[in-house]
Amino acid sequence: MTAFTTTIQVRFGHVDPAGIAYFPRIFDYIHEVYEELWEHQVGVRYYKLLLEERIGFPLVHSEVDFRAPLKFGDRPEVAVTCTHLGRSSIELHYVFRLDGEVCVDARMTTVCTDLRAMKSLELPERFRARFEAIREAA
Amino acid sequence: MTAFTTTIQVRFGHVDPAGIAYFPRIFDYIHEVYEELWEHQVGVRYYKLLLEERIGFPLVHSEVDFRAPLKFGDRPEVAVTCTHLGRSSIELHYVFRLDGEVCVDARMTTVCTDLRAMKSLELPERFRARFEAIREAA
């Protein structure tokens, strides 16, 4: 298992008057990382998936620990692993680290959905293998 | 001519590390005021216009003076008048005031658009009269 990793950047407009990332922006980062994961780990750009294949992944559950603040100018590394892979549901585990220290630990469960019928859809095999490749050992 | 007026609120998440509203959030306020204008001045909720009538108003030009900063907790009053009403284009003038002092002065030009054909559309008469009512004298 090798996690998918990428780096995000805490910009001026993400930071609150206390000087740390306003927490809803951390969820924007998670979606940004998710889009990177689709492009670079799964091999499909997310916009094509949505607009051309009409497959989406609405979020059904999230559980997040905010362990240390992210500050303006920080560039945390984010590692993503897959902690559950069901018929149509996927739980991804995002760990944000600064100099090795965990800042944010998030688990996000999404469900593969046919956007035309708005019904859950079995995760296509060509995607499943790519998520298996980042599966975290139990 | 009576301007349409409403109040917006500078919230925690809108404020930057310098303690003032991050300027892209001011454009969010302008759109929020625009949605209020449609509901309360024109008499149509904007989401119905878009989703049911398939009429939209993409922005084509904006010109904004930022005269005084908006700070966390401020509740500026925003007055909207119509400064140009063409066949399909509308220029609205938004003035943000705090205790009578102008903070932001914005002119935004949008074009009435048929979202199905993605072509400009003559502004329907039932809307035109409502914009005439807030027309600023030349």
Add this chain to the structure above:
Amino acid sequence: MTAFTTTIQVRFGHVDPAGIAYFPRIFDYIHEVYEELWEHQVGVRYYKLLLEERIGFPLVHSEVDFRAPLKFGDRPEVAVTCTHLGRSSIELHYVFRLDGEVCVDARMTTVCTDLRAMKSLELPERFRARFEAIREAA
């Protein structure tokens, strides 16, 4: 126990290409409701607390179920109760409902913090009573 309730509005800029509220915006709503709670339930405007008293409430944990999508134009009612009140930590429970149906169920834990020393602080008594008033029965 009476929950604190308020209404939020799903605006144009909050909605994604699938026509539903982009999930990070739901965390913006939660913070907006939290600011309303401070003003109307606790009796202190949040900006005064932060800027004048230098007391803040950084988020340490969140757990959220997204049960039904929020769509453009929706105006869900949000009820807030207190599910845990420790020495300095507070867990608030936010339930978003549309026509009685639960759309979002969120539990957010924050810690009362002295922003000068950046250390946890015992929740002042004058605030504690106001959170006790919305405490959910075990």
Add this chain to the structure above:
Amino acid sequence: MTAFTTTIQVRFGHVDPAGIAYFPRIFDYIHEVYEELWEHQVGVRYYKLLLEERIGFPLVHSEVDFRAPLKFGDRPEVAVTCTHLGRSSIELHYVFRLDGEVCVDARMTTVCTDLRAMKSLELPERFRARFEAIREAA
């Protein structure tokens, strides 16, 4: 004169129900490009400038033409030139292009400000030369 250029990305959360970038997000892009310009053209990371040197550049005027929509998945190239360089004011010109076509043409005027005194400040020489290098011919 060589413009500073960088690429931005229209992500899922930036796109409205009509499938195009919600215009306030375009101002977020402009600030993102501005932060890149400071780091790569001027040679100072913007967060250091603000937090360590206590120099900021509040926006005083903006004028923007929105010529063609940006769509989900687009990766426009943004070229930045300097169109005015006063004692303390700087006007930057941002042109967003997709396959050579101009989508957004924005002129943003900011004023070099001493954030401690909240007074305008003469633009330091070490910065001025870097802006001269991207100066657009009159």
